[in-house]
Amino acid sequence: MKFKKIGSILLASAMVCSLFAGCSKQEAKKDESKNTDETKLSLWTVFTGSDGDVLKEIIKDYNETNKDGITVEVDIMDNDTLQSKLPAAISTGTAPSFVLVGIEYIQEYVNNDSLEDISDFWDTTGTNEDNYYENVVAKSYVGDKLYGVPMQYNLQYLYYNKDMFSDAGLNPDAPPSTFAELEECAKALTSADEGKYGLAIPSDFGYYVQYLWGNGGDVINTATNENLLNSDTNVETLTWLQELKKAGVSPDGLTSAEADTMFQSGQIGMCLAGPWNINVLNDLGMNYGIAAMPSGSEGAYSAEGGCSYMIPKGADDASKKAVYKFMSYWLTDDVLKEWSVRNGFPVWSYSLLEDEDIKSNEILNSVSEASSIGRDWHLGYEYGTQIDNDVMKPMMENILMGADVKTEVQDAAGRLDEIVSK
Amino acid sequence: MEKTRKAGGKNQKTAYLFILPSMIVLTVFVFVPLISAFIISLMNMDLYMNGISFAGLDNYLKMFQDARVLNATKNTLVFTVIEVPVQILLALILTMFMQKNTKLHKFLRASFYIPYVCSMTAISILWSMLLNSNSGMLAYLLKKAGVIMPNLMSNPTYAMAVIVMVTVWRNFGYTLTIITAATLDIPYSLYEAADLDGATGLKKFMYITVPSIKQTIGFCAVTTFILAFQAFDQIYVMTGGGPQHKTETLVSYIYDRGFRTEHDLGYASAISVYLFIIIAIITICMRKYIGRKEEQA
């Protein structure tokens, strides 16, 4: 008696379950039968911001217009989720057709045999490799094999608020070009009473290495793993930054997301950031300018980065071919132009440089000018993220809070040794 | 008791059938992955699952030399030891003042539950925006009043306090509901007797209400504790474990090592096993303690 009833409950629940299972399976089948001569591609990416909207629009356009029956389905997730999911997906053969992630991951992926070699991309699709900046394309190579197709190239710029410059009696068309001028402007723009700050010095900013480079310092030689952090030059540069912070040009305990927001609301006069701010600033109707990273005693350098399309290991030929088609579509001038014009990302195609719209675009011009000083900040270096998180970030947090620079640099160098010696 | 014993074997079978569906689900989707995690902790294995080799206790040995494990353990304990009592005490105090089942009290009870309806992620974003010392509402109001608010989330002294505050803000309503539900089951006759004795609200609460709902409070303590020990979302969104790893809990650190920086699944699993053992020991002690108290009562 009892058993029967319990059994029936179990049976009922099992049926409920199988019902759902049935539903989802049937749906999947329907999809397949509908698309016998169509190719569905899945793309995982991390474009969560406003540039993600543009990306989705371009892909939607492609889906509607391409004649090969290719549909690209984008799945956007945050970077942490994507990075933890992708390896598991690759090892179970459930990876997407292709991914679009930062180029700093290529080396790690290749080390773990997670990417398809796509060296035949240029020949197969008839795309002229020489039409694109060599330094941009080179970042998708590991050794002499191609593992990614560049999607965008970016580096850090100095954003400045022209209105605030005018208000402070500075020339809005002459942004600082040296560290000394940067300091001068930052101090002139700062007004504690009005709650205005001159320069954002956020504690979680990953690119302080730009200041070190400017004065001839560095963190690590990625080829030899030589620790370069603990040098007098670095101590000097960092002391200068600390003094600047002490002078009150930046709010306490600022994060880089907050820095962007405060720049947008006109509370901070200058900040260093990537091109993804341009879109937002334009929407807000800000009167701002973009300049290159100012130079120190040894020159001006800006940390570069970018994203590439990559194909996870295990893709079959048909889907690989279709992905090639999409990737070569991305490399056409029309698409690259839309991407650059709408998001303010620098142009890296020679033929596109000749385009009239590009030539006359003020923002893109200053961006392109500011983009000639890119330098590789451990992109593809296997300890890269760990150095950022475990060495640089805590060091900068302490220095900006007023700790002794020399000790902090020593401690950080010690941590760096530990990581590299593994 | 007598009866169930006599019924013997057949009754036992029925009991097993009752727990069977749950056991199947838990076995397949919790025990199996958990045992896998334990096995992984004995391996050299990263997220890519290439070149897996047996590591023995290496991951565990490494763990005991890792200062950040110690730091994260300390932070987790600090968070839990503050958050759990505050949440339960707040719920108890509010219950004390809301014992009449009036419309107002019902309305308030419902309102206090609303934060719990929102996800921890959403709440964390909301509070980050409000508490932002540079662009937030609160900082502005304080500034007008002449007080300069420090940047709470990136200040080593205040960051943990803010995390605790936000967690309590979201969760106390749930504890309140459970405790209230229990108090409403207390027979009126007990209170009537106390009224005759002339007891005040506080005394009635201390000597009648609290003892009657001991078991429920124990339940809340155990579950709140377990959840607090696994705090992650609010930290991930609000501070990312910083500043200076001052808010990094064990789960944050596991996530960081396993999925963000080193992708070292073996090591992350070893810390997980360690975390699991700590929670298990404390929970069992708590339940023993509560159980003994109940028997005394």
Added chain:
Amino acid sequence: MKKRGKIFSIAGSIILCLVALIVFVPLVWLIVSSFKSDADVIRWPPAFLPKEWLTVQYEYVVEAIPILSMLKNTVVFAGSVTVISLLFDSLAAYAFARMEFKGKKVLFTIILLTMMVPFQIIMIPLYIEEYRLGILDTLLGLILPRASGAYGIYMLTSFFSRIPKSLEEAARIDGLNNLQIYRRIVIPLSKPALISLGIYHFMNNWNDLLYPMMLTSSVENRTLSAGLAVLVGSNSIKYGPTLAATVISICPLLLLFLFGQRFFIEGIATSGVKE
């Protein structure tokens, strides 16, 4: 004596008001701010009310993500989990609370232990296991692992054991078996507990982020919270849409809760456990 009582109730009112204020102000701010323009959200000095009441943020969210299909997924996912787990959990809880069997204590402790497993720990093994079972990236794959849980079993056990033994004994004399007692006595008497547990399950699964993100790979199987998370960027957080998305994700739950709250209170009033 009387004076003391007065102080007690005044202190109570003050504390209640204060807490209510702390709870309401941020929530009202959230709702109000979701009607601000992008510039208005980050404006300095900040203002509580929008300069202009706009719905641009909502329009943006609706355009950016397929809200309706995600809503459907979320309802199916959270709804099925709630129904199935209430059934499974209450069955198990009945055995633990009202029956004696060998290994009861050990089994209960083991179940309790599963509550102590943070999801991050079993995330990767679970992913691989679901793949082997062929339920990865399906709604079923989302529902099954949540079909029973230690929290529910624990909570219901503690409620079930509070039901007076006398009721059960009377039932046994009437010749009811365990399943009948479970269905006719324990379940009806535990309505409030079941409803509040149901709300709890529904909400938690509704709000869950990492879990559906990990186990679904396609947009059509994604749940609402996971879908809305897409708006919270890593490079540039768009505050406006984030606020609107948060409001959207809360609204259905809020309605459900207000509805459930009535049930909840009625449930308590009619439970009749009071002796």
